[in-house]
Amino acid sequence: xxxxxxxxxxxxxxxxxxxxxxxxxxxxxxxxxxxxxxxxxxxxxxxxxxxxxxxxxxxxxxxxxxxxxxxxxxxxxxxxxxxxxxxxxxxxxxxxxxxxxxxxxxxxxxxxxxxxxxxxxxxxxxxxxxxxxxxxxxxxxxxxxxxxxxxxxxxxxxxxxxxxxxxxxxxxxxxxxxxxxxxxxxxxxxxxxxxxxxxxxxxxxxxxxxxxxxxxxxxxxxxxxxxxxxxxxxxxxxxxxxxxxxxxxxxxxxxxxxxxxxxxxxxxxxxxxxxxxxxxxxxxxxxxxxxxxxxxxxxxxxxxxxxxxxxxxxxxxxxxxxxxxxxxxxxxxxxxxxxxxxxxxxxxxxxxxxxxxxxxxxxxx
Ligand code: NAD
Ligand code: IPM
Ligand code: MN
Numbered sequence: 001x002x003x004x005x006x007x008x009x010x011x012x013x014x015x016x017x018x019x020x021x022x023x024x025x026x027x028x029x030x031x032x033x034x035x036x037x038x039x040x041x042x043x044x045x046x047x048x049x050x051x052x053x054x055x056x057x058x059x060x061x062x063x064x065x066x067x068x069x070x071x072x073x074x075x076x077x078x079x080x081x082x083x084x085x086x087x088x089x090x091x092x093x094x095x096x097x098x099x100x101x102x103x104x105x106x107x108x109x110x111x112x113x114x115x116x117x118x119x120x121x122x123x124x125x126x127x128x129x130x131x132x133x134x135x136x137x138x139x140x141x142x143x144x145x146x147x148x149x150x151x152x153x154x155x156x157x158x159x160x161x162x163x164x165x166x167x168x169x170x171x172x173x174x175x176x177x178x179x180x181x182x183x184x185x186x187x188x189x190x191x192x193x194x195x196x197x198x199x200x201x202x203x204x205x206x207x208x209x210x211x212x213x214x215x216x217x218x219x220x221x222x223x224x225x226x227x228x229x230x231x232x233x234x235x236x237x238x239x240x241x242x243x244x245x246x247x248x249x250x251x252x253x254x255x256x257x258x259x260x261x262x263x264x265x266x267x268x269x270x271x272x273x274x275x276x277x278x279x280x281x282x283x284x285x286x287x288x289x290x291x292x293x294x295x296x297x298x299x300x301x302x303x304x305x306x307x308x309x310x311x312x313x314x315x316x317x318x319x320x321x322x323x324x325x326x327x328x329x330x331x332x333x334x335x336x337x338x339x340x341x342x343x344x345x346x347x348x349x350x351x352x353x354x355x356x357x358x359x360x361x362x363x364x365x
Contacts (some may be wrong), residue, residue, distance in 0.1 A: 002035045004311055005067040007275075009060070009096075012046040012089060013284025014294035014347070015073025021296035021351035022071060022303040025320060028358050029307075033316045040067065044096065045075025045089035045284075055092025061099045065274060069310035070100070071303060072279035077286045098138050102269035102277050103169070104176045105137040105248065106309070109255035109265060114328040118260030118337040121232060126258050131238040132184060133255060134177040135248025137269055139169045140199070142245045163199045165244065170206040172272075177242035178214040187218045187239035191227045191247055203244065228254055252281050261336040263295025266302035268309045278306040292346035295334040297324060300354060319358060326357035 008023060010016035023039060030037050042060040049055050055075075064070050075089040085091060111119070111129040119126045144162030152158050174190070181188040190207045192200035204221060211219045222230065224247045230237065231251065235258050243251065256262040262282045269277040280298030288294060300320060307317035332353045333342040345353065 002313075003038065004035065004069065005038050005040065006306075007060075007064045007067040007070040008039045008041045009044040009064075009070060009072040010041065010047070011044050011073040011075040011284060012077045013074060013286045013289035015045075015075065015284055017073075017289075017292065017294050017347045018280065018296040018299040019071060019073040021347060021354065022299040024351060025300050025323070025354055025358060026071075026303050026307075028355055029316050029319050032319065032358070033313065035313060035316060044072065045092050046077050046080045047075075048092060049080060049083070049087060049089065053087075055087065055089050056095040056099070061096065064096065064100065064277075067275055069275050069306045070277045071299075071306055072096075072277060073299060074280065074282060074284040076284045077289070094142060097269060097277065098143065100269075100274060100277055101138065101271040102274075103136060103138045103272075104173055104270050105135040106180070106268045106270070106305070107133040107135060107248070107252040107255070107265060107281055109133065109252070109259050111259050112264075112325065112328055114325070115260040115264070115337055117339045118333075119258060121235075121258060125232075125235065129235045129258050131235065131255065132180060132240045133248055133252045134173065134180055134240060134242045135252060136165075136169065136173040136243070136245050137248075138245075138271075139165055140245035163197060163244075163246075165199050165202060167202065167206055170203050171210060174207050174210050174242055175213070177240060178210065178217055181217050181240040182214070185239040186216060187220075188214075189220045189222055189227070189238055189241050191222050191224050191241055191243040191251065193224050193247075194221070195223060199244070207242075224251070227251065231255060231258070256281060261295060262298070263334065263336045264297050264301070266298050266300075266305050268302070268305040270309060276306070276310040278302040278310060292348055293335050294347045295336050296347050296350055296354070297334075300324060323354050323357035327353045330357070 010019040111126045141163040144164040147161045150158045194200040194204040256265040265281040304317040304320035307313040331343045
């Protein structure tokens with residue numbers, strides 16, 4: 001029997017609701033595949049602030065580092081929005097990503113045929129979309145220095161951040177993305193703002209240099225403003241997209257809507273060594289938290305990515321992916337992906353339906 005230590009970070013808002021579903025699905029799939037998961041639940045974000053006074057307690061980071069993979073719900077909420085920066089839930093998440101050195105964030109956006117009518121875009125535009133956003137996750141404006149608040153020469157209050165990339169940070173994420181593109185459909189689009197920003201000019205130069213190592217990959221470059229337009233105009237033109245931290249954040253939320261809902265998009269964050277971090281791309285959704293309305297698919301699909309990219313348990317990952325499709329085929333929908341003629345359910349019941357879809361069907365006697 002294979003044994004894995006999984007750090008569970010439910011976080012805030014809908015985080016605990018969606019991670020409960022994903023944990024149950026993992027346990028069930030594990031029991032069918034001869035895998036045992038030892039979950040250890042730790043504090044992160046607002047939940048950690050309330051108990052320990054910091055958004056990422058040392059113990060959370062050290063337990064996470066020693067585990068085989070980390071499954072995260074989401075963090076944040078109104079209660080902590082006015083906190084000083086170092087006491088924000090979001091700061092805890094950024095410290096976790098930095099501490100785990102997970103520089104590569106994979107955010108696949110796949111349109112399930114069952115959800116074509118859940119998208120706000122026309123069916124013929126979204127049909128067949130299957131793209132991968134490779135987002136740089138531990139650099140750029142999120143971490144660049146100097147940053148802070150100050151005063152300008154007129155005594156006006158200022159707030160400032162620094163978009164900065166070292167060549168090695170660009171090189172490693174770009175190589176990572178070329179490798180992903182090679183396993184997909186051989187197309188890579190690098191998104192930048194090289195017409196204006198020095199950090200993007202260096203980015204583009206490094207992409208062009210590294211492309212020499214990948215003559216088999218069809219490379220293109222796009223400015224981020226155009227890319228955000230192209231994503232809704234004709235998303236099928238994209239296979240793999242590689243971009244910096246902040247552009248990747250924004251473009252992946254946009255890509256989510258092609259699939260119907262932000263509640264559908266999983267992610268995997270990995271680095272050169274150490275455990276990976278797996279989380280939905282959505283936030284803690286404080287507007288629906290505690291109401292059993294959250295869509296758990298993004299987190300359940302993140303658990304599938306954990307199995308595949310984190311543990312190399314491809315068969316177990318496929319079981320989850322199949323169960324998600326089967327649940328959709330049986331017509332179950334949370335409110336965010338509901339359309340006429342389907343069955344509206346809450347987060348809990350959706351979890352139960354996914355479990356039924358995982359369980360091998362016992363033929364009637
Ligand atoms: P959000 O993603 O939490 O919510 C945006 C909208 O999408 C809301 O209307 C919400 O109800 C809906 N939504 C999100 N996930 C859903 C799901 N699974 N099922 C159904 N509907 C869903 O973004 P926001 O409102 O901008 O941010 C709320 C809080 O979450 C903030 O504190 C923010 O900092 C934090 N946040 C955290 C993460 C993370 O933990 N990785 C990501 C994004 C935002
Ligand atoms: C995400 C979130 C985070 C980010 C925030 C909460 C720090 O939006 O995971 O996409 O900007 O990376
Ligand atoms: Mn985001």
